[in-house]
Amino acid sequence: MKIVLKHLTKRFPNRNKKIKDDVIAVNDFDFTIPDGKLIGLLGPSGCGKSTALNLICGLEKPSEGKIFFGERDVTELAPEKRGVGLVFQNYALYPHLTVYENIKFPLENFRGDKKLTKEEMDAKVKEAAKLVQIEELMDRRPNEMSGGQQQRVAIARALVKMPQVLLLDEPLSNLDARLRLQTREELKRIQLETGITTVFVTHDQEEAMSISDMIVVMKAGVLQQMGKPQDIYDDPDNLFVASFLGTPQINVFKGKVKEGRVYIGEAPVLDAKGVKDGDVYVAIRPEGFILDENGPFACDYVNREIMGRDTSLIVSHPDFTGEKIRGIISSDDEVKIDDGKVRFSLKPNKVFIFDGSSEERIRL
Amino acid sequence: MKKNLTAWLCLLPAILFLGIFMVYPLFDVLVYSFEEGYNFASQSFWGTGLYNYSYVLHDPFFIQALKNTFIIVIITVPLSTGIALLISLELSQIKALRDFFQTVYFLPYVTNTLAVGLVFMILFKKTAYSDGLISILIQFFGGPSVDFIDGPYAAKMFVMCFYTIWIVMPFKILILTSALASVNEMYYKAAVVDDTPKWRIFYKITLPMISPMVFYLVITGFIGAFKAYSDEVALFGTDLNAAGMNTIVGYVYDMLYGNSGGYPSYASAAALILFAIVFTITTINLMVSRKTVYYQ
Numbered sequence: 001m002k003i004v005l006k007h008l009t010k011r012f013p014n015r016n017k018k019i020k021d022d023v024i025a026v027n028d029f030d031f032t033i034p035d036g037k038l039i040g041l042l043g044p045s046g047c048g049k050s051t052a053l054n055l056i057c058g059l060e061k062p063s064e065g066k067i068f069f070g071e072r073d074v075t076e077l078a079p080e081k082r083g084v085g086l087v088f089q090n091y092a093l094y095p096h097l098t099v100y101e102n103i104k105f106p107l108e109n110f111r112g113d114k115k116l117t118k119e120e121m122d123a124k125v126k127e128a129a130k131l132v133q134i135e136e137l138m139d140r141r142p143n144e145m146s147g148g149q150q151q152r153v154a155i156a157r158a159l160v161k162m163p164q165v166l167l168l169d170e171p172l173s174n175l176d177a178r179l180r181l182q183t184r185e186e187l188k189r190i191q192l193e194t195g196i197t198t199v200f201v202t203h204d205q206e207e208a209m210s211i212s213d214m215i216v217v218m219k220a221g222v223l224q225q226m227g228k229p230q231d232i233y234d235d236p237d238n239l240f241v242a243s244f245l246g247t248p249q250i251n252v253f254k255g256k257v258k259e260g261r262v263y264i265g266e267a268p269v270l271d272a273k274g275v276k277d278g279d280v281y282v283a284i285r286p287e288g289f290i291l292d293e294n295g296p297f298a299c300d301y302v303n304r305e306i307m308g309r310d311t312s313l314i315v316s317h318p319d320f321t322g323e324k325i326r327g328i329i330s331s332d333d334e335v336k337i338d339d340g341k342v343r344f345s346l347k348p349n350k351v352f353i354f355d356g357s358s359e360e361r362i363r364l
Numbered sequence: 365m366k367k368n369l370t371a372w373l374c375l376l377p378a379i380l381f382l383g384i385f386m387v388y389p390l391f392d393v394l395v396y397s398f399e400e401g402y403n404f405a406s407q408s409f410w411g412t413g414l415y416n417y418s419y420v421l422h423d424p425f426f427i428q429a430l431k432n433t434f435i436i437v438i439i440t441v442p443l444s445t446g447i448a449l450l451i452s453l454e455l456s457q458i459k460a461l462r463d464f465f466q467t468v469y470f471l472p473y474v475t476n477t478l479a480v481g482l483v484f485m486i487l488f489k490k491t492a493y494s495d496g497l498i499s500i501l502i503q504f505f506g507g508p509s510v511d512f513i514d515g516p517y518a519a520k521m522f523v524m525c526f527y528t529i530w531i532v533m534p535f536k537i538l539i540l541t542s543a544l545a546s547v548n549e550m551y552y553k554a555a556v557v558d559d560t561p562k563w564r565i566f567y568k569i570t571l572p573m574i575s576p577m578v579f580y581l582v583i584t585g586f587i588g589a590f591k592a593y594s595d596e597v598a599l600f601g602t603d604l605n606a607a608g609m610n611t612i613v614g615y616v617y618d619m620l621y622g623n624s625g626g627y628p629s630y631a632s633a634a635a636l637i638l639f640a641i642v643f644t645i646t647t648i649n650l651m652v653s654r655k656t657v658y659y660q
Binding site: 057058059078079080081083084086088090092094095097105106108109111112157326 | 548550551553554555556557558559560561564568569572573659
């Protein structure tokens with residue numbers, strides 16, 4: 001079931017009554033989520049991604065715009081009529097019910113000709129439990145389980161009624177690091193097995209990149225870019241998207257374009273034919289640095305962090321906008337420090353330039 | 365050992381206080397209840413045994429008091445808890461005027477029992493000048509004139525229960541509204557997304573979540589209703605035996621200080637019978653609660 005959002009906007013009245021303007025949590029969303037894919041809704045906290053999820057789910061009513069599930073307009077439908085499964089950030093498992101009862105709960109709500117017999121319910125509950133591999137926990141209460149197990153139960157409960165759309169709000173944020181890795185792969189597996197269109201919200205770009213078929217990046221209620229994770233990483237539309245995706249973070253320098261060349265300080269780092277002269281931001285992915293004694297770009301050596309396979313080279317430069325410049329080089333490379341400086345040449349496809357005022361990408 | 369000593373020292377004031385004002389009197393009551401023919405003036409008695417219990421249990425006034433108390437308990441505890449739950453549910457639903465209604469529902473709690481009694485008199489009592497507001501209303505709709513205060517037993521019991529429910533309601537509403545507010549909103553959201561009917565949300569989610577508080581109210585409600593006395597006085601005056609509206613605690617008081625009083629042994633026996641009843645009921649409550657109350 002594809003999900004179509006048409007000019008979807010959600011405004012909230014401002015809490016601070018002195019400010020008349022509404023808070024726009026979701027601003028003119030207009031895109032289609034393809035059928036049967038796993039989509040990551042990515043953005044920093046407070047950017048409106050949970051609101052977007054609630055709009056799709058129906059817990060919030062949009063101020064403007066429409067939502068379609070397939071061809072069906074669900075904008076005015078109450079959440080229970082939309083056939084969505086929702087997994088909450090803290091799971092919202094009913095604490096007084098066992099795992100079995102929790103998973104069965106949605107099935108018991110079926111009415112009319114959809115009503116199931118006890119045996120049918122039992123079979124469905126077991127099937128869902130098997131899918132998330134918690135068959136042996138059926139008699140436990142939520143507080144007798146680990147976070148990861150609770151998460152699985154929550155997913156089973158959302159899946160048991162075979163929803164057309166599965167929505168997950170920060171599904172992994174309450175898990176510890178190791179469990180998070182494991183669970184996200186699990187999530188991917190479950191999504192592939194069921195083929196249900198799944199939307200999950202996260203502020204963790206790594207999480208979104210690793211399992212999503214498609215990422216929707218948003219900031220302050222505005223859609224920034226959407227596409228396949230690798231495409232967005234390799235070809236960001238603006239400075240925000242470039243900085244938000246990728247660890248270590250992309251290194252952003254103040255630079256300028258002069259006569260078809262991009263300069264950081266006095267160093268010409270990139271050709272930029274046909275680009276108007278002016279101030280720009282130059283963003284270099286950590287893997288975009290190549291140690292080169294004759295390279296054009298010189299930085300002050302600070303430190304290096306050896307991480308086995310790779311080495312993180314930490315350098316500084318007066319035109320850098322952040323704290324630490326981080327370049328990732330192979331551990332085999334020899335770092336030559338000359339008068340406290342390291343020289344680099346840059347991989348052109350790992351360097352992006354953005355307009356100095358609008359922060360939009362200038363494509364070369 | 366030293367740690368223990370500190371602990372005992374800290375407990376000492378409480379132990380002394382409770383020992384003198386609670387444990388000793390309780391023990392004394394037990395002793396009194398077995399002393400036959402105790403004389404207040406000479407502080408002497410002529411035997412020990414179960415005669416006091418036998419006397420009390422054969423006293424028609426005690427039987428009447430027992431009956432009244434049980435009727436009040438059985439009617440007011442479930443009704444007041446149930447109505448309080450309904451009102452709290454409604455209160456937690458509305459947004460407009462919520463504070464106003466909360467204040468209104470809480471007012472009886474801060475109102476003096478005797479002042480409330482006065483209001484009830486105006487509503488229900490038949491005097492030389494007026495039939496009482498409620499009776500006038502009944503007559504307006506073609507009913508007979510009813511004297512709720514000095515009239516038939518059922519009418520008196522009705523006023524009694526009405527009054528008791530009204531008096532205990534605010535506290536229950538207060539407890540239940542806060543219990544309802546403490547149920548995490550996300551459970552309701554989860555239930556709504558799963559198309560759960562309203563009554564089922566209440567029965568399967570809300571009620572189990574607030575069950576410890578409901579249980580607390582039922583237990584304290586039972587105990588409070590068994591100990592009813594002042595409310596009866598507020599409505600029917602001090603001579604409750606004459607009004608036929610005495611309660612067990614009222615009977616105990618009468619045996620001690622009433623016109624027919626001066627019998628601490630009978631009073632003690634009656635008090636211990638009350639204790640046995642409350643103890644039994646509370647134990648049953650606890651046993652039932654093990655299966656029905658969910659503690660997080």
